[in-house]
Amino acid sequence: MFGKPRKIGKTIDEIEEGESLRLTESMEDSQLLIYLGLTNDANPLYIQHDYAETTEYNHPIIPSVMLMGVVTSTTSKHLPGPGSHVVNFSINFIEPVYHYETVTFDFEVVKLDKLKEIVTLSVSAVNEKDERVLDAMVMVKTPKNVDVEKNEELSE
Numbered sequence: 001m002f003g004k005p006r007k008i009g010k011t012i013d014e015i016e017e018g019e020s021l022r023l024t025e026s027m028e029d030s031q032l033l034i035y036l037g038l039t040n041d042a043n044p045l046y047i048q049h050d051y052a053e054t055t056e057y058n059h060p061i062i063p064s065v066m067l068m069g070v071v072t073s074t075t076s077k078h079l080p081g082p083g084s085h086v087v088n089f090s091i092n093f094i095e096p097v098y099h100y101e102t103v104t105f106d107f108e109v110v111k112l113d114k115l116k117e118i119v120t121l122s123v124s125a126v127n128e129k130d131e132r133v134l135d136a137m138v139m140v141k142t143p144k145n146v147d148v149e150k151n152e153e154l155s156e
Contacts, residue, residue, distance in 0.1 A: 007081075007082055008081065008082050008083040008143040008145070009076075009078075009079070009080040009081020009082045009083050009084050009142070009143050010079070010080045010081055010142065010143075011080075011117075011142050011143060011144060011145055012112060012113075012114050012117040012118075012119065012142045013114075015079075015080060015109055015112060015119050015142065016109065016112075017109050017110065017111065017112055018108065018109060019079070019108070019109040020106065020107060020108045020109070021074070021078055021079045021106075021107040022104060022105070022106050022107075023070075023074055023078070023104070023105045023107070024102060024103070024104045024105075025070050025102070025103050025105065026100065026101070026102045026103075027062045027066070027097055027098070027099060027100060027101050027102075027103065028099075028100065029099060029100075031066065032046065032047070032062065032063070032066065032099065035063060035065070035066050035069075039065075041063065043063070045057065045060065045061060046060055046061065046062070046063055047060055048060065057096055057098075059098050059099070060098070060099055061096040061097060061098055061099075062096075062097040062098065062099065062101075064091075064093050067091075067093070067097060067103070067125070067133070067134055068089070068091060068136075070103075070105060071089075071091070071105065071123055071136055071138060072086050072089070072138075074105065074107065075121065075138060075140050079107055079109070079121065080119055080140055080142045080143060081143070082143065083142075083143025083144075084140050084141060084142055084143050085140065085141045086138060086139070086140050086141075087118065087139050087140065087141050088137075088138070088139035089136065089137075089138050089139075090136060090137045090138075091123075091134060091135070091136040091137075092134060092135045092136070093133070093134050094131075094132050094133055094134060094135065095127065095131050095132065095133045096133070097127060097133050101127050101128060102127070102128045103125050103126070103127055103128075103133060104125060104126050105123060105124075105125045106123065106124050106125070107121050107122070107123050108121065108122045108123075109121060110122045110137075116141075117141060117142050117144070118139050118140065118141055118142070119139070119140050119142055120137060120138070120139050120140075121136075121137070121138045121139075121140065122135075122136075122137060123135070123136040123137070123138060124136075
């Protein structure tokens with residue numbers, strides 16, 4: 001990055017079982033509209049109030065993949081952090097999440113595979129009524145320490 005030091009997340013040796021992280025997100029229409037625009041997803045359950053009122057949900061809901069996105073972006077930004085890569089993802093959606101709801105995500109390191117440099121995270125999330133909305137297991141390949149000077153020499 002043109003001589004600037006690169007920030008990477010935690011390597012496998014810098015993470016411990018039991019390590020945890022809590023993140024709270026508000027599900028805003030701006031995020032939803034970006035998702036719908038990028039994916040061309042026209043499901044009326046996500047945006048049309050008159051349609052959603054005729055369903056069991058009574059109101060438009062947030063697409064499940066947006067909740068998955070919060071989980072994967074948290075691994076990219078925080079645990080393990082920049083340079084990490086999700087290699088396996090298993091998720092159960094327990095309750096729907098509605099527009100403007102605030103959701104709290106709890107991440108916990110439950111397993112370290114030092115040989116493969118993979119961390120397994122348990123993720124649970126609750127809405128503002130303290131109702132569980134999702135449970136997930138995420139396996140993430142941790143970033144490696146790279147010799148920045150050596151990489152810069154190779155790129156010249």
